[in-house]
Amino acid sequence: MKKTQLILIVVGIIAIAGLYALPSVVVDNEGEVDAISQDNAGAESSDSNSVAMHEAELTPDQEAAVASLKGRLDNGDSDLNTESLLDSLGSIYQELGKFDSAGYYFGLAADESNNLVLAEKAGESYYEAFTFALDANKVAFTAEQTRKYLTQVLENDPTRLDLKTKVAMTYVSSSNPMQGITMLREILEQDPQNEDALFNMGILAIQSGQYKRAAERFEELIQYHPQNLQGQFYLGVSYFEANQKNKAKAQFEAVKEMTGDEMILSSIQGYLDRL
Template sequence: MKRSQLILIALGVITIGGLYVLPTVVVDNESKADSVSQENDSAATSSTDPVAMHEAELSPDQRLQINTLKLQIAENASKEVVKSSTEEIAAIYQELGKYDSAGYYLSLAADQQSDMELAEEAGNAYYEAFSFALDPEKVSYTAEQTRKYLNQVLDNDPTRLDLKTKIAMTYVSSSNPMQGITMLREVLAEDPSNEDGLFNMGVLSMQSGQYKRATERFEELIQYHPDNLQGQFYLAVSYFEAKQNNKAKAQFEKVKAMTEDEMILGSVESYLEKL
């Protein structure tokens, strides 16, 4: 989760007095800007043809670079060239924050090459797109693509709990959220100190208003992973929402000592003023 997302959540908590309406898919400023353009496109276009939607946002140099890389792929069928050129194309779109376009190209190469590394890269790109999506059609499509490609890797290597956690989170925002929660519990049963598992279970507890449970999850998280700034911050927010004011104040002060980031410090001060 990016720093700007973290702050927006914090400001949202201050505004609404809780995380009862915290979306599973959190959106930052860039994603809000994306939503404006998405409103002018059909849901089908935004979901199934991200490249066409984002083509106009490329600079002339970027468009030329991508076309050159496409030509390299067309003229050379070697796996090495296809993989490296595809990854370069994806990197251009990722730099622009167009993760679904990156996922699109990576998935084409993964399907063509039956390459597990490319499948993982495609799944991760689609997961990033899922994390920032606003449109329900896009949320559904990118979640489906995330599962499709990350499951290929997970089936090949069941020890990849990091991928299982991502897949779980795509289910949480679906019509079957318990499937995702069950998967997260399985992750923690296998690895009780799993950083992503503890963090996401803590966030989900906040989302459902179970702040006592959230504090327990985040306390576990920072016990194993004390440098996890997001976990430290969310623990403070959970204390705040649970009306454990002394603990909240001490925890926010701890967060202040961990960072010099002005956005985070500003958010922390907003909470401290209310304590």
């Protein structure tokens, strides 16, 4: 599950307190930009420690598969090359949802071969780990690794706005959040209907207390992407926080018709009860 899906549920319960654990950043004021940075000191993290921790969670069959692949790597007598063995190890951890360990092995494979497909796998895995990270050091480390590998892909293909959006979001949680905001704006200049960029700009506007601006962003988002459930939900949240009660009620009622998920419906009802 993506972090955006988790937040969709959690926000309704905690009334968006601490949303995304991001710094307070003014993202959309015309002619005025302000940022309150958070230091991400101590960005060093040990991938090997994470891998060792995750190995303890493997099933016997998975443990045997990992041991076999590692043995073949150590012996150097495999019919598969090192790149393929590392890729296989990364895939095992990816299937388990252990994204930092997956990123570690995909990254080793990418470094071994300069293979951009593997670099993208590494960057995507580290980004997933980044979105779930709570420890400040892990956030900083996985963000750095995301940028390292996805930037390699972007240097070869600058049109990959999906990857640029992810890189931008890693900067937003760094000591230089405006670099991320600038990147998101650049994406929207290239593609005004970009789903990820519109969503994230809306989220950042909520986080910085710009609820009317957030509503505008989410209105744009659902105009182009009406099936984006998160966007539909956050539009209701934005109206609610902007004290636009009639709009909020109508929006939440509309979202109720889009999903049968009991946790989401409970979150929506919590807002409706407060109107």
